[in-house]
Amino acid sequence: MTPLSRHIWEGAKKSVLKITGMSFKYGKVEVLHGISINAEKGKITSLIGANGAGKTTTMKAIMGLMPISGGTIEWDGTTLSGKDPSDVAKCGVALCPEGRQLFPNMSVYENLLMGAYTRKDKEEIKETIESVYQWFPRLVDRRNQMAGTLSGGEQEMLAISRALMSKPSLMLMDEPSWGLAPILVEEVGEIIKSINAQGTTVLLVEQNAQMALDLADYVYVLETGKIVLEGAGAEVSANEEIQQAYLGV
Amino acid sequence: MITGNNAKKHFVNVILIVILVVFIFLPKIVTVSYYLHLIVMSLIWFILISGLNVIQGYTGYVSMCQIAFYGIGAYTSGLLMKNLHWGLGQGILAAVGMGLIVGTIIGFPSLRTKGHYFSIVTLAFTMLMFTILRGWSGLTGGIVGFAVRPVSESLFGIPLNTRQGYYYLVLIFAVLTILFVKRMTGSRTGRAIIAVRENENLASSIGVNVFAMKLLAFDISAVLGCIAGALYMHYVNFVSPAGFAAEYAMNTLLAGMVGGVGTLVGPAIGSFIVIFLPEMLRAAALYRQLAFGIVLIIIVFALPHGVVRPLTKLWTWALAKIFRKNNVEEATLASNK
């Protein structure tokens, strides 16, 4: 796994993510009840929890896709809450959405170009595409193929690389392991590690608790919209309740 | 012991009978026969929009060819009377038959599409029907249209060529339509059609033959549309293609929409509004069409779910208000027993 070339990541050095007391309502029903999450700069923070605990809602709230009803979201000194997703993207935040959400009738190359939508520099975009191709060789020979025709693993790789195209300083990853064969889950884990190694702060939301715990420097456990437990990765995985609830031990 | 619920039912039945009585004596109350003319037209349109309600309300598909069924029903019974001298009864039966045939012919291609596509394809059918009615001048008399003699039959002794007589005929058909549609929605097939509206895939997964249900709903709307057309033909005794152009498809859409789709009350309110509103706006003469368009837009913005939803809220509120008092009495009655 050759490390991505140096120039992509200087942007990711300094920032930190602070979410304080965020709550969210679907109509009259409150789904998130005042959760607070901090993501260390350059660290992998992961958020685990059962299905419907509010993980994806949190990710969408950060990205501005859903208006939050309380609390603030701050990234790199600027408040994101209340911003339109296109502005959030301009602040260097990239979301690799649940279910990948590719553009099925556009080629791999065009999907990648869309990833760099917020960037104006033509030359650098070409360089980023070349480095992504080095990173994911399988995408090279698929470059003119319609995204809809790729396999599950390839689609996940395309989704991640599309998010990388905007040179994000904060990478939000929503269940990257969804629907992938175990060996591919391993591969995706390696990719996340190396992205983080380059200094990008990663907020990982995963149902696959094992993978999340292995990767994460810091873990938050979310149940029915509330943070029930938080701590360093090793500490949380040692906790019996977590093992019973999430690891089936 | 009359519990709260039964009392509500009795109250409703009483209102039901009162309404029926009022409608039976309506010709006596409404002296100016112009307004009786409007009420007859509204009842005819009630039957037409109830048909539209079946396909639109219960399968969620916006059909724009109800006005074409209206035209087919009118032309079928009209031409049969003019050329073969068929009577009113035979004319309506022929219209029903024609409704089934045309409903299936139009239904097959259009029901294969969904949502907006379905509406546009049905609108294309209305255009097609209008062009055929206008172009086939040998049979249909072309753009100017044709006339038939007033009906000679009479109903329970009242001659049908008078306005009162024809009013009762149309009233009977309207009541039959309500009973039929209510019976159908309550029945097993009715529930299957509603299941198709809620979730087609789910409905087919539990064994509902989705296409057959949609086609059945479409045929029912076609038959009701053709009956309304036949009734209109023998009431006005003259028909021209212009009355069934795409422009009037707008009126059926408005009536279905304003009244609120998928309810039994919707067609009643929608058809009365579509007939009475242009007459009220008649004073605007030159600007009448424009006013009608603007009202349409206002309704879309103000009442996205149609008139019925606020009305049903009002109705349930009124019922609750009346019967809460009774419940209190019963509670006290039961407690001191």
Add this chain to the structure above:
Amino acid sequence: MKKGSMRIGKVLLSVLLIAVLTSMTAACGGSGSGSGSDGGADADGGAKTGTIVWGVDDSLTGTGAGSGLPSYQGTVLAVEQVNAEGGIQIGDTSYTIQLKEYDNKSDASEAVSTLTKLLDVDKVHFVIGWGSSTATLAAAQIAMTRQDDVTMVVGNGRTPMLMVYNTQGNIFRSGTGNVYDPIGIVQYMKEVGCNKTGVIAMMNDTAYSVSAKQYMEKFEECGIESVGLENFEANDTDFNTQVTKLLHAGADSILTVGNIIESATIVRTIREQGSDIPIVNFSAGTGSQWLGVCTNEQMNNCYTTRPWASAIGATDDGTQEAYTEAYIARWNDSPAQADCQAYDDVWIMKAAYEKAQSTDPLEVRAAMKELKVSDLDPRCVDAFEALDGDKLFDEFNQAYAPYQCMRWSMEEKTWTLAAVVGRNLGPAAHREYVLEQREKEGL
């Protein structure tokens, strides 16, 4: 009935709500408006005055607006002129005319609603206007069943079927029906060089299709070879297909039969296809209407042969010029075909009232039947033909007027009189046509 009664209740409750609502308006609506005609002493005790209310039913919007709007404007112009001169004199009372106008959108159900409202709510006994055929025929069905309540005076609704439904004698028409003998016009066409003529007509209109067939019958008599009959629709906009067919069939002249604007577009299409053959239009329309579609050059070598009474110089006593001036002054729009017809209807009504010397509708109707051409005010635009006994109407209440043939003059950029040619088929042929149709319709 228990299970569903809740929903039935809702249905009938709302229907009741609306029914009660409308019956209330009906009750108050009925008495409110003025009755057909009511006399009354003037406030200052001078000459007694009164008002007569007539209904006007025309297609102000919709497909027929092309003739409906001018027809309404012609009516208003005449009524204003009559009222300006003190209205209608009956005995020592002078009645001013009031109009109650409704738009029937040249549509059957609208015509039924508007006529019913005029009769039941506004209680008028005379309804004039009727600029389009469809609405007129629909209303005629009602006139047949309510002969005592209404008399229809039709202007430009020229469908020959109208008089077939005039079984009760309560429908009058000043505009010449389209059943007429085009022999005069066909001879004139021969003179201007039509040898192989292609016909393009609105065949699905009963009026125009009858005329087109009569033209083609007369072609043989006059030695003109007919090279094809093409069809088009009302409001059609693209005629390339038909024109191409006729030109390729070797036509050296073309006859168009239809509405003003469609005929003008056909002329333009012919000129655009590079042919300058003579074009005869069985159509009317003012110079400006034709120039709205064609250029002056394209109109060269074009003719029109419709009964266009307000053609300058149609009669030599200057009535057409006076009418055209008055119309342009009032509506700053040049007169077309339907307006002068409706204009004459008002003068015919005035003559009937003054002949009957009463405001009773049935007496006025009887007087109108017996009207003589000489009774009419000289300002009548149409040069009505005096039938036997100088009568205006024939036994089916149809009036007759000769036809003019006009040629386009490039200098004056409008139609100029070329010849007074055809006369209509006359009462005998009209009777034969009506009786034959009545039998077919089982009247």
Add this chain to the structure above:
Amino acid sequence: MSTMVLQQVINGIVTGGLYTLIAMGLSQIFGVLGISHFAHGSVVIIAGYLGYTFTRVLGWALFPSVILSIICCTVVGLLMERFAYRPMMTKPQINIFILALGMLFIVDNLAEMIWGPDPLAIQAASNVPIHIGPAVLTTFRLAVVLINFAVLFGLWGLMKFTKLGRSIRAMAQNREAAKILGVNLNQTSALVFGIGSALAGLCGIFYTSMIQIVPSSGGTLVLKGFAVMILVGLGNIPGTIVGGLIMGLVESLGATFISEAFKDSYGFLVLILAMLFKPDGLFNRKTQIKY
């Protein structure tokens, strides 16, 4: 006989081009926003009537009045998107459907009141007939065909190779993903409306100069545009060009060989037959249309 067929084919190609122009706007707007934009027909007649007013009533030269008419009708399209459709996006689909029809209805009546019911036409200046063998094509109609293909080719290029084109296509395929990547949906849909309305304006000008315009032309034209859109399936620019030509040819040949009376209905007949066999359109892959 063969010269006649050639002439009808030429007539069909010319009118087919117009149907493509209007279908292109409808297809893009439907693809990106899921709106059946019936009021597109009104945009066409506004451009036509303005073109008539500028050239015939005010007597301006053809070129400036054409440009001004197209600009005006583009503004009208943008206003419709901003103040009519955008607030209704959250409401049930049927409301947008009726809103669009309502606007078509209103503009129809306004046009009748302002410009009157009679058909009007823009007097095309250079109208010299050109003879292609026995068939005839006026210079103006040739210009129409050429401009038509130039515009459509330009649009195809824009969609295929530019960033704007990509973002429009992306938005059509997955709104949320486009939003995440920084595409401003409101701006893009306004742009799509602008382009669509400009194309409709061009169609209005051509239609009014070659044939003539009546207040109800908007309705018939937009329906033909929809027929083409559904015939070929969504967002497929080359397909829409071919679809428009098919519609034009079917009408002119049908009118020649079958009967003139049903001229308008042949197009719809083709649409209905297409629906029988390919509910998703002739050329399109199975697209997943979300409602």
